[in-house]
Structures are given as structure tokens and as C-alpha cells.
Amino acid sequence: MIPANFDYIRANSVDEAIGLLQTHGMEAKVMAGGHSLLPAMKLRLSAPEKVIDISRISGLRYIREDGDKLAIGATSTHRDIEFSDLVKSKLPLLAEAAATIGDPQVRNAGTIGGSLAHADPAADWPASLLAAQAQIVVKGPGGARTIAAEDFFQGLFETTLADGELITEIRVPFPAANTGAAYKKFEQPASRFAIVGCAAVVTVENGVCSRVRVGFTGAADHAFRDMNVENALTGKAPTAENIAAAAEQAAQGVDLMSDHFASEDYRQHLAKVMAKRALSEAAGRA
Ligand code: FAD
Secondary structure: OOOOOOEEEEOOOHHHHHHHHHHHHHHEEEEOOOOOHHHHHHOOOOOOOEEEEOOOOHHHOOEEEEOOEEEEEOOOEHHHHHOOHHHHHHOHHHHHHHHOOOOHHHHHHOEHHHHHHHOOOOOOHHHHHHHOOOEEEEEEOOEEEEEEHHHHEEEOOEEOOOOOOEEEEEEEEOOOOOEEEEEEEEEOOOOOOEEEEEEEEEEEEOOEEEEEEEEEEOOEOOOEEOHHHHHHHOOOOOOHHHHHHHHOOOOOOOOEOOOOOOOHHHHHHHHHHHHHHHHHHHHHHO
């Protein structure tokens, strides 16, 4: 499969990339790892006339501590995050989620910013970033703004990114003491995309779950935070019974997807199972 002809332009800075997007408008698309854009171009689902490569902008690929948060540059690859000692020690949920993405080739090339911008309903990052209360920093011709992960994903391949804006950084607060986290997914066996994936972050204080955050991916047309599950467990002891009861609330009232991988009913069932597994493991690690 061969894509339609396009011009390749390498941007050397974020400002240059934003300028190129302004100049070329709808004709242009940025490319980071190319592991979603290029397949779409080969299938002729996307046919940009200009492809602006941002993967070699040096200031966009980093993982560092910034006060009480982890700051991840948008072109950090899944592999960078999977193997980062800082991530493993301070936010192991992210290393765990990264390791579940695709195969080594995909993890070597694909980037966290590209995954978020693409907003595939089955992508792994959104669940963990919703549960970990991440913020997404974007920059465009009008300057920079910060968007909470829970406001970012709007629909099928749809986000709050405006035309001409680039994701530059993902900011994730370090968890409080006595907090555990886990990501569990039922995956498509060939691609490893999530048919249903659930991330949970649980803080246990004085024998009760004082704070619970749950994010789902794969289940609906976009990733979502599940406050029904969170509320059902908050203030309760992290017992198997309480976790099972909270997991029963999973994806209630959500318009779930149905496709050749899983029916709506099966996704509803999987959401409960994945929630139970993620909550149990997160609470056990708290
Ligand atoms: P690109 O393909 O370069 O870009 C994707 C889109 O995002 C484009 O529209 C582009 O213009 C835009 N974009 C890129 N970077 C930015 C930015 N910084 N700001 C604004 N817009 C931007 N993903 C999973 O989550 N789980 C899986 O199990 C999984 N399995 C896969 C298996 C295969 C075989 C393949 C090919 C892909 C798989 N993926 C999976 C997707 C993979 O993780 C992609 O790399 C990722 O979704 C997109 O990242 P990218 O850097 O390759 O983005």
C-alpha cells in the first residue's frame, strides 16, 4: 500500500512546526512516530500534502521531575517511558501501561503525544492518564494552554486540540503516600490495542480508600473517567467484596462500542472484570 504523494518537511523547533502548520493549514499534518499517521496514509484514510516531522525536535523528548509532577515531552516514545528509572520509581503505572503497547517496534517509534493526539478509542495511554489526573500542555499560534486529561478526549479520534496546535508536554502529579495503581486490559491479540482497558489509582488511609480514580479505554468511542466506580469505593475498606461491588458499577450509562472484536454486552462484562482486577491490584499496592 503506497500513500498519496506528499512533501516531507522536518521541523527543528516547536515554533517552526506551529508556523508551518499555519502556513499550510489543512494541507499539512505533523508526524511524530508515524505509527498511526503512516498506516492511515497508506490506507488513503489520510492524504496530507505536507508532512511535518516533529520527531527530531530536541526539546520535545525528555522525562523529568518538575516540582510535584512528572513532565514528559510529547515526542518521548512509549519505550522511553517503559524503561525510564524515574518513571519506574515515581509513577510505575506509566511504565506498566507503556509496556502493554503493541510490540517493541511500535514502542520504539510511537510517541505519547502522537497517541494522545490521534485519540484512537482503543489506545492505552488515555486510561492511565485519566486515572493519574494528568494534564496535557498544548501550544499553538495563540500561545500555550493546559488541558485536564478528562477534558481532552471528546469522541472517536476527536480531542479538544484546535487546528494548528501541538501537544508539547504531559504532566502527571506524583501520587500521594499510600497510593497504588494498576492498568489491566483485555487486548486484541494481534495489535494489542485494548478491547477494554481499565486503570485504577487508589489511596488507602486508616483502612479505607480515601481517594479512587478510574479511567477506561477501548470500551466506548473515547476514553472516559468512571466516577460511578470511584464513588462506590471511596470511603470503603478495600475488601474483595467492596471492590467487586464497585466494579459492578463500571461503564454504567456509557454508550459502549460494538464491533467485530466484541459486542456491547461483552464490553460491559469486560469493563466490570477489568475494573475489579485493576482496583484489586491498585489497592494491594497502596
Ligand atoms: P503519528 O502516527 O506520528 O501521529 C498520529 C496523529 O497524531 C497524527 O494525526 C499526527 O498529526 C498527530 N500528532 C502526532 N504528534 C502530535 C503532537 N505532538 N501534537 C499534535 N498532534 C500530533 N497503541 C496503543 O495504545 N496500544 C497498542 O497496543 C498499539 N498497538 C499498535 C500496533 C501496531 C501494529 C501499530 C502500527 C500501532 C499500534 N499502536 C498502539 C499505536 C501506536 O502506539 C502509535 O504510535 C500511536 O498511537 C501514535 O503515535 P505516533 O507518535 O506514532 O503518532
